[in-house]
Amino acid sequence: MAAGDGDVKLGTLGSGSESSSEGSSGSLGGAGATAEGGGWAATALALLTGGGEMLLNVALVALVLLGAYRLWVRWGRRGLGAGAGSGEESPAAALPRMKKRDFSLEQLRQYDGSRTPRILLAVNGKVFDVTKGSKFYGPAGPYGIFAGRDASRGLATFCLDKDALKDEYDDLSDLNAVQMESVREWEMQFKEKYDYVGRLLKPGEEPSEYTDEEDTKDHNKQD
Secondary structure (H helix, E strand, C coil): CHHHHHHHHHHHHHHHHHHHHHHHHHHHHHHHHHHHHHHHHHHHHHHHHHHHHHHHHHHHHHHHHHHHHHHHHHHHCHHHHCHHHHCCCCHHHHCCCCCCCCECHHHHHCCECCCCCCEEEEECCEEEECHHHHHHHCCCCCCHHHCCCECHHHHHHCCCCHHHCCCCCCCCCCCCHHHHHHHHHHHHHHHHHCEEEEEECCCCCCCCCCCHHHHHHHHHHHC
């Protein structure tokens, strides 16, 4: 009986040890679960923080793109008004500089590149010699519609259709403030890249008489 009791006691001790061991394992497992839960929380917090940073980055990228677009609107479209910078050979190389004079609409139309190699166009009442950009403004060019015409309205509205051209004098009085600012910007760009050769006359307006000294002075300014 004593031996049996001893066996029972040994068995009880063994069971206690096992229970204790299982309890320890359970405690460790619980700690692991707690640690794992804490890890998920940290991960979730990191994701939320990263999401905020991502939104900030997206906003910054959007601002950069907006700035790039505004720069293109102001400077990038110089490709339209600054075709001469490409170094292309054109009939302008064989033509002497045009002496300064004023033009009526009818006189301006004679310089559309089809009747003579010289190409003129007007912007905001100013006439420019764009012959050196003939690949752009010549009869086969993408902006040939402006050759020999007042291009102000078409440039202000970004329209390359004939609807943007008027057969009569266009005082641009129906354009809004933003469009008129665009016209003035185009005028400055053409002044930088092409020769200014005179004014576009209003109906009934008399042309000015320019001396050789004034003509030379204007050409030197453009150079």
